[in-house]
Amino acid sequence: MSAPTLTATNASPLLRQPVALAASIAALTGLFTYLAQNQGQHSGLVMLLGAALGVALYHASFGFTTAWRTFVTTGRGRAIRAQMLMLAVAVCLFFPALAAGELFGQQVFGFVRPLSVSVVFGAFIFGIGMQIANGCASGNLYHAGGGQLRAIPSMIGFAAGALWATHDYEWWTTQPSLAPVDLIELLGLAPAIALNLAVFAAIALLTRAIxxxxxxxxxxxxxxxxxxxxxxxxxxxWPFIWGAVALAVLNFATLAMIGRPWAVALAYPLWGAKAAEAMNLGLDVDFWGYWLMPGRDTALMGGVLDDSASLMNIGVILGALVAATLAGRFSLSWKMPLMQWVAAILGGLMLGYGATIAFGCNIGAFFGGIASGSLHGWLWLVAAFAGSFVGTWFRPLFRLPRT
Incomplete structure (x- = not known):
C-alpha cells in the first residue's frame, strides 16, 4: 500500500505527494500547538527539536545498523567515518560546556556511567538485536516515520524488553562494576578533546585503509x-557528512534545552510501563527499584507527553514523516515474511533489555556517552560492535540478507 504520487518523473519532490505533505505538516503543527497551549512552549520546542533530528536522520539515511553491518561484510566504511565526524563535532561542542557545568544559563550534565558487567552484556545483546530487528533505537523511529511500518513490531519488542529490564535492574546493579571515568575531569579539557579527536581520526583512517x-x-x-x-x-x-554535522549540532541543542544529551532508549521503559498499566497486567512496577530512582518515579506518575525523551521520540517520527513527504518518497510498507516478524519482535526485546541495563542505546550510551567524555561510551561501542558482528551472521536464520 502506497500513498498517491504524481507519475511525472520530472516533478519536484515537493509536488509529488501534496496531500501527504500537508497532512504531515498539519500533524507536526497540531501537536506543537497542543503542547504549547497545555504544557508550555518549552515542551513544544523539545518536540520540534526531535522533529529536526528526524529530518536529518531520514534525509541522510543516517543509521548505525546498516553502517556497522556493511563494514563487517564488505569493508565499506563511509558511514562509520561519518559517525566519527559526528562524534568529533559533538566533543568539540560538548566538552567545554560540560567542563563549565552550564550552557546559556542552563545547568548541564553528561551521561557518565560505571564500567560495569551490565554495560558489556547489555551493549552486546543490543548489537545482536539491532541486526536481527534490522534497526537500532533511532533507526526504528525514523523508519516508522518514513512509512516503514515493519519497524513497529521492533518498537513494541523494544518497549517490552525495556520493561522486563526494569524488573531486573536492581540485580544488574549488584554485578561487578568499576567507578565511572570522566575523561574531562581525569585529563583536563584540552587533553580530553585532543585524545578523543585522535581516536576518531585513527578509526576513520583504519576504515579507509581496510x-x-x-x-x-x-x-x-x-x-x-x-x-x-x-x-x-x-x-x-543528504551526504552522510551533512547528517553527521546536523546530528552533532542538534544534540548540542538538546543539551542546551534539556540540560542533558539526546537519549532515545530512556522513553521505552516508560512506554512499556504505561502499556502494561493500560492492559491491566497486574505488574506492580511502582515498587521495582528502577522506578524508585529520583526522576523516574515522577515520569511514571506523569503522562507520556510529560516526558522529554518521549516527546523527542515522537518528534523524530513526525520529522521523518515530514522529510519523507518532502522527498516524495513516503510509502506505507507493512508486508514481510513470518520469520522477519519473529526477528523484529525478538530483536526488539534484545534492544530494549540491552539498552536499559547498559545505560543507553546507540544514541544515549554511544553518542551521548562519548560526547560526555565518559569511558563507558567506548566500552559500550566495543561490546555493541562485537554483538553486531554476531548478529550479522544470525540474520540468515530469519531469512534476512547478510549484507
Whole structure:
C-alpha cells in the first residue's frame, strides 16, 4: 500500500505527494500547538527539536545498523567515518560546556556511567538485536516515520524488553562494576578533546585503509550531488557528512534545552510501563527499584507527553514523516515474511533489555556517552560492535540478507 504520487518523473519532490505533505505538516503543527497551549512552549520546542533530528536522520539515511553491518561484510566504511565526524563535532561542542557545568544559563550534565558487567552484556545483546530487528533505537523511529511500518513490531519488542529490564535492574546493579571515568575531569579539557579527536581520526583512517585494501578505492560521499542545493536541503538525499554535522549540532541543542544529551532508549521503559498499566497486567512496577530512582518515579506518575525523551521520540517520527513527504518518497510498507516478524519482535526485546541495563542505546550510551567524555561510551561501542558482528551472521536464520 502506497500513498498517491504524481507519475511525472520530472516533478519536484515537493509536488509529488501534496496531500501527504500537508497532512504531515498539519500533524507536526497540531501537536506543537497542543503542547504549547497545555504544557508550555518549552515542551513544544523539545518536540520540534526531535522533529529536526528526524529530518536529518531520514534525509541522510543516517543509521548505525546498516553502517556497522556493511563494514563487517564488505569493508565499506563511509558511514562509520561519518559517525566519527559526528562524534568529533559533538566533543568539540560538548566538552567545554560540560567542563563549565552550564550552557546559556542552563545547568548541564553528561551521561557518565560505571564500567560495569551490565554495560558489556547489555551493549552486546543490543548489537545482536539491532541486526536481527534490522534497526537500532533511532533507526526504528525514523523508519516508522518514513512509512516503514515493519519497524513497529521492533518498537513494541523494544518497549517490552525495556520493561522486563526494569524488573531486573536492581540485580544488574549488584554485578561487578568499576567507578565511572570522566575523561574531562581525569585529563583536563584540552587533553580530553585532543585524545578523543585522535581516536576518531585513527578509526576513520583504519576504515579507509581496510576499504582501499578490499576495493582499491574509497567510496565517495556524494549523495544528491546532481541536485540543486536548495532541493537537497529540503528533499534530500543528504551526504552522510551533512547528517553527521546536523546530528552533532542538534544534540548540542538538546543539551542546551534539556540540560542533558539526546537519549532515545530512556522513553521505552516508560512506554512499556504505561502499556502494561493500560492492559491491566497486574505488574506492580511502582515498587521495582528502577522506578524508585529520583526522576523516574515522577515520569511514571506523569503522562507520556510529560516526558522529554518521549516527546523527542515522537518528534523524530513526525520529522521523518515530514522529510519523507518532502522527498516524495513516503510509502506505507507493512508486508514481510513470518520469520522477519519473529526477528523484529525478538530483536526488539534484545534492544530494549540491552539498552536499559547498559545505560543507553546507540544514541544515549554511544553518542551521548562519548560526547560526555565518559569511558563507558567506548566500552559500550566495543561490546555493541562485537554483538553486531554476531548478529550479522544470525540474520540468515530469519531469512534476512547478510549484507
Amino acid at each position: 576499504e582501499k585494501r578490499r576495493h582499491g578505492a574509497v567510496e565517495a560521499d556524494d549523495a544528491g550531488a546532481d541536485q540543486p542545493l536548495s532541493r537537497r536541503l529540503l528533499s534530500g538525499p
